[in-house]
Amino acid sequence: MSPRKRHRRASELKANAPVFAALGDPTRLALVAKLCRGQPYSISQLTEGSRLTRQAITKHLRVLEGVGIVHSVRAGRESMYKFDPQPIEELKQYLELVSKQWDEALSRLKAFVES
Amino acid sequence: MANDRIEKRIELKAPISRVWRALTDYREFGQWFRVKLDGPFVPGEVSRGHITYPGYEHLKWEAVVQKMEPERLFSFTWHPYAIDPNKDYSKETPTLVEFRLEKTPTGTLLLLTESGFDKIPSDRRLEAFRMNDGGWTEQMKNIENHVAQKTSSQGV
Numbered sequence: 001m002s003p004r005k006r007h008r009r010a011s012e013l014k015a016n017a018p019v020f021a022a023l024g025d026p027t028r029l030a031l032v033a034k035l036c037r038g039q040p041y042s043i044s045q046l047t048e049g050s051r052l053t054r055q056a057i058t059k060h061l062r063v064l065e066g067v068g069i070v071h072s073v074r075a076g077r078e079s080m081y082k083f084d085p086q087p088i089e090e091l092k093q094y095l096e097l098v099s100k101q102w103d104e105a106l107s108r109l110k111a112f113v114e115s
Numbered sequence: 116m117a118n119d120r121i122e123k124r125i126e127l128k129a130p131i132s133r134v135w136r137a138l139t140d141y142r143e144f145g146q147w148f149r150v151k152l153d154g155p156f157v158p159g160e161v162s163r164g165h166i167t168y169p170g171y172e173h174l175k176w177e178a179v180v181q182k183m184e185p186e187r188l189f190s191f192t193w194h195p196y197a198i199d200p201n202k203d204y205s206k207e208t209p210t211l212v213e214f215r216l217e218k219t220p221t222g223t224l225l226l227l228t229e230s231g232f233d234k235i236p237s238d239r240r241l242e243a244f245r246m247n248d249g250g251w252t253e254q255m256k257n258i259e260n261h262v263a264q265k266t267s268s269q270g271v
Contacts, residue, residue: 098195099121105148106125112147113129113137
């Protein structure tokens with residue numbers, strides 16, 4: 001990996017600060033790890049095997065929902081929670097796009113002043 | 116400010132005065148940036164124009180010139196990806212683009228920074244991205260092809 005590419009990666013990581021802040025908690029990280037398996041989970045399923053209360057789990061899920069990496073869908077009387085990788089991907093792609101646009105513009109500038 | 120910025124550095128085999136002119140003369144800037152500007156850059160004033168890239172001529176270009184320190188620093192603020200003609204971007208926090216020049220034995224070192232992405236609320240950033248995705252993907256492909264052709268024919 002080139003230094004520039006590495007640098008670009010670093011700024012992308014910073015760009016995702018809110019998402020990473022939301023993940024910077026062992027309980028939420030564990031929740032995401034479970035939700036990453038693909039299928040939606042109910043709060044009861046997520047509370048199972050955890051020492052936390054339903055209310056505590058709900059609170060953590062709200063934080064994850066807030067940054068958009070978890071979505072809830074109503075299934076009858078229960079809410080089911082699903083992992084959504086989109087925000088992380090889109091933030092990365094957004095900065096990559098702006099970055100790429102500059103690469104192209106600067107290469108045109110280079111050709112322009114060196115000709 | 117340290118959050119969320121894009122930084123580029125590029126060595127140009129041209130004198131610093133040449134690079135300064137390419138950056139700050141609005142006609143020269145327009146040629147490589149692919150934008151037709153209405154008039155010269157003036158610090159503190161809005162620079163207006165429109166994109167000249169084929170198929171995107173309906174898009175406006177707007178920036179506020181910040182600093183022009185001869186052969187050292189040229190900067191402006193703008194709204195990156197403000198490409199939906201029906202949307203008012205003026206309420207959004209702009210990003211700051213800075214071109215810094217340094218003389219080198221072989222020419223000029225150009226340092227480009229675009230900063231302030233962290234001030235754009237992430238939901239709006241996502242919305243902008245979703246909205247513009249199709250158009251930009253297409254345009255990036257066009258630019259890529261064009262640059263590839265140009266570089267192979269020029270041997271740069």
